[in-house]
Amino acid sequence: MALLKVEDISISFGGLRAVSGFNLELKPGELVGLIGPNGAGKTTVFNILTGFYQPQEGRVIFDGKDITGLGCHKINRLGIGRTFQNIRLFNELTVLDNVKIAYQYAGRYSWRHTIFRTGSYRRSEKEIADWALSRLEIFNLDGKAGEIAKNLPYGEQRRLEIARALAGRPKLLLLDEPAAGMNPQETMELLELIKWLRKEFSLTIFLIEHDMSLVMKLCERILVLDYGMTIAEGSPEEIRNNPRVIEAYLGEEVS
Amino acid sequence: METQTTTGLEKAKAVEKWRTHLFPAGLAILILLNILIFMEHLGFSIVSRYYKGILILAFINIILAVSLNLINGITGLFSIGHAGFMAVGAYVSALLSLNMGRWEFVSPQVQAVIQFPLVLLAGGLAAALAGLVIGIPTLRLRGDYLAIATLGFGEIIRVVALNLNITRGARGIASIPNYTSLWWAQLFAVVTVVIIWNIVHSNHGRAMVAIREDEIAAEAMGINTTYYKVLSFTIGAFFAGVAGGLLAHHLTFISPKAFDVLKSIEILLMVVLGGLGSITGSVIAAIVLTALPEVLRFLQAYRMVIYAGTLVVLMIFRPQGLFGRAEVDLTVFKSFFRSRTGEEVTSRPEKRGGNGGSA
Ligand SMILES: Nc1ncnc2c1ncn2[C@@H]1O[C@H](COP(=O)(O)OP(=O)(O)OP(=O)(O)O)[C@@H](O)[C@H]1O
Ligand SMILES: [Mg+2]
Numbered sequence: 156m157a158l159l160k161v162e163d164i165s166i167s168f169g170g171l172r173a174v175s176g177f178n179l180e181l182k183p184g185e186l187v188g189l190i191g192p193n194g195a196g197k198t199t200v201f202n203i204l205t206g207f208y209q210p211q212e213g214r215v216i217f218d219g220k221d222i223t224g225l226g227c228h229k230i231n232r233l234g235i236g237r238t239f240q241n242i243r244l245f246n247e248l249t250v251l252d253n254v255k256i257a258y259q260y261a262g263r264y265s266w267r268h269t270i271f272r273t274g275s276y277r278r279s280e281k282e283i284a285d286w287a288l289s290r291l292e293i294f295n296l297d298g299k300a301g302e303i304a305k306n307l308p309y310g311e312q313r314r315l316e317i318a319r320a321l322a323g324r325p326k327l328l329l330l331d332e333p334a335a336g337m338n339p340q341e342t343m344e345l346l347e348l349i350k351w352l353r354k355e356f357s358l359t360i361f362l363i364e365h366d367m368s369l370v371m372k373l374c375e376r377i378l379v380l381d382y383g384m385t386i387a388e389g390s391p392e393e394i395r396n397n398p399r400v401i402e403a404y405l406g407e408e409v410s
Numbered sequence: 411m412e413t414q415t416t417t418g419l420e421k422a423k424a425v426e427k428w429r430t431h432l433f434p435a436g437l438a439i440l441i442l443l444n445i446l447i448f449m450e451h452l453g454f455s456i457v458s459r460y461y462k463g464i465l466i467l468a469f470i471n472i473i474l475a476v477s478l479n480l481i482n483g484i485t486g487l488f489s490i491g492h493a494g495f496m497a498v499g500a501y502v503s504a505l506l507s508l509n510m511g512r513w514e515f516v517s518p519q520v521q522a523v524i525q526f527p528l529v530l531l532a533g534g535l536a537a538a539l540a541g542l543v544i545g546i547p548t549l550r551l552r553g554d555y556l557a558i559a560t561l562g563f564g565e566i567i568r569v570v571a572l573n574l575n576i577t578r579g580a581r582g583i584a585s586i587p588n589y590t591s592l593w594w595a596q597l598f599a600v601v602t603v604v605i606i607w608n609i610v611h612s613n614h615g616r617a618m619v620a621i622r623e624d625e626i627a628a629e630a631m632g633i634n635t636t637y638y639k640v641l642s643f644t645i646g647a648f649f650a651g652v653a654g655g656l657l658a659h660h661l662t663f664i665s666p667k668a669f670d671v672l673k674s675i676e677i678l679l680m681v682v683l684g685g686l687g688s689i690t691g692s693v694i695a696a697i698v699l700t701a702l703p704e705v706l707r708f709l710q711a712y713r714m715v716i717y718a719g720t721l722v723v724l725m726i727f728r729p730q731g732l733f734g735r736a737e738v739d740l741t742v743f744k745s746f747f748r749s750r751t752g753e754e755v756t757s758r759p760e761k762r763g764g765n766g767g768s769a
Binding site: 227228231232236237243244248252256257264266270271279283298299301319322323 | 419420421605608609612613614616617619620623624626627628629630631632633634635735
């Protein structure tokens with residue numbers, strides 16, 4: 156059974172049809188890419204999947220449940236985690252707190268424990284901190300646990316955002332241009348990290364990326380969006396040689 | 411590079427080790443104050459009526475500032491109607507006290523001790539209810555609707571109090587029993603600070619701070635932002651109501667004038683001066699801003715000029731407030747003890763070798 160099934164979703168902003176008739180089926184464990192020129196509607200698809208926008212037509216089925224129109228935080232709790240194109244960390248907080256916030260609902264204690272600082276509060280807090288630290292370790296960020304998030308170098312901020320998204324223990328991870336602004340070295344490391352994370356946490360990953368070499372190396376299947384419409388879908392090899400894709404990119408190097 | 415890396419980790423671990431055991435550092439001051447009050451009860455008159463009055467006001471202002479800080483500083487909402495919630499608490503509790511009647515089965519003193527906290531609680535709950543009623547519709551929207559709504563709410567409460575029979579209009583309510591002793595004021599201030607401190611340092615508090623930092627990211631991390639915004643707003647309103655009740659039973663007279671926009675701004679000033687997001691800052695600022703006009707009394711007419719000037723200068727040189735977002739807590743003593751006893755923060759042996767994560 157498909158983990159995610161998107162049926163014919165469309166959305167318009169004023170007169171602009173940002174996404175029209177978008178379809179997608181993700182099987183558990185798949186790693187699929189979404190590419191397309193600027194303004195093609197890629198981020199808008201993510202925003203619909205995560206509940207930030209309501210589609211005007213179509214349905215989104217996740218894990219056998221219709222999540223169309225469900226609130227953002229509810230969708231996240233059902234198991235869809237995401238990162239943002241323009242990094243959205245909790246900037247003034249420490250690296251550790253960034254991860255704790257995303258984990259918190261899993262280690263919840265009641266108000267009574269909060270106000271009276273009971274043993275249960277202390278235990279839960281310790282458990283949350285230990286867990287968050289162990290998560291940071293995976294991302295090689297534990298050494299920066301006490302640093303303020305906005306002071307991290309750009310590449311580490313991107314990594315922290317992925318760590319934070321994973322702290323909610325999602326089944327499906329949506330990455331919006333994770334390699335944007337990274338140098339080739341960092342991009343290669345990211346590639347390895349994504350592959351490893353997918354295996355380690357048996358994740359299904361759907362990612363938007365402008366860096367073609369990354370997409371081609373990483374994804375098994377690629378969708379190409381142009382003016383809100385899916386103009387091609389297939390293996391990296393098929394996409395590379397698809398004339399419509401080459402046209403959409405106006406002679407840009409697609410390889 | 412390596413040393414820098416370990417500091418980051420050690421810092422985080424040190425904070426973690428102490429965080430859950432922290433208590434506001436004002437504890438020492440409170441103990442001293444209690445000795446003072448106790449002496450008073452034994453008949454040693456150390457603190458004059460005048461200073462006692464200022465101390466009570468300082469405690470009430472601490473409750474107001476800390477509770478507004480939960481809304482404005484911790485959750486990042488912008489409320490400017492705290493005086494409105496105060497008014498609700500003040501009127502409800504004052505009217506309850508005046509209409510409670512005499513209980514036959516206990517002495518008047520015992521009745522006061524039982525009745526007073528209940529009456530304050532009722533005032534707080536009424537204010538919380540008011541907070542809920544304006545919070546739910548406005549907080550679902552993003553942006554600064556709350557500022558406008560709370561400003562409007564404050565004015566509505568004032569106008570309602572001016573025009574209702576039960577609140578006796580502009581004449582106000584007089585001869586409210588003088589229940590607010592230094593001890594009560596202190597007790598409620600401490601309870602407020604402890605409760606809000608504990609909320610802020612819990613997962614609920616982290617959710618609120620996340621909303622302040624980035625509401626969209628908070629939603630995407632599974633935080634029900636509407637719930638936490640309304641909650642923070644309602645808790646803040648509750649404590650403002652309690653403070654209003656304390657004030658009513660301290661002044662023994664209330665009128666709508668006491669709860670106008672200026673009062674809201676005065677509370678906001680304490681929060682901004684202390685540092686949005688710092689509870690320690692709010693406490694200190696509440697004390698300083700209560701005492702300052704009194705300290706400057708000898709300047710007579712120039713008093714308010716100096717008062718305002720001090721604030722302007724402070725805001726120019728420290729726009730983030732006295733404390734920014736920092737808290738003073740037991741971690742301050744921690745480094746002290748460490749240097750005294752030579753104890754080291756237990757550093758976990760480095761066990762990381764090849765964990766699968768490259769990067
Ligand atoms: N909330 C909104 N209101 C109005 N227009 C919007 C909104 N969100 C997106 N759009 C428009 O929809 C179109 C698609 O935007 P989207 O951000 O999805 O593109 P994208 O494929 O992610 O582009 P990029 O590669 O630049 O990130 C753009 O023309 C954009 O201006
Ligand atoms: Mg985009």
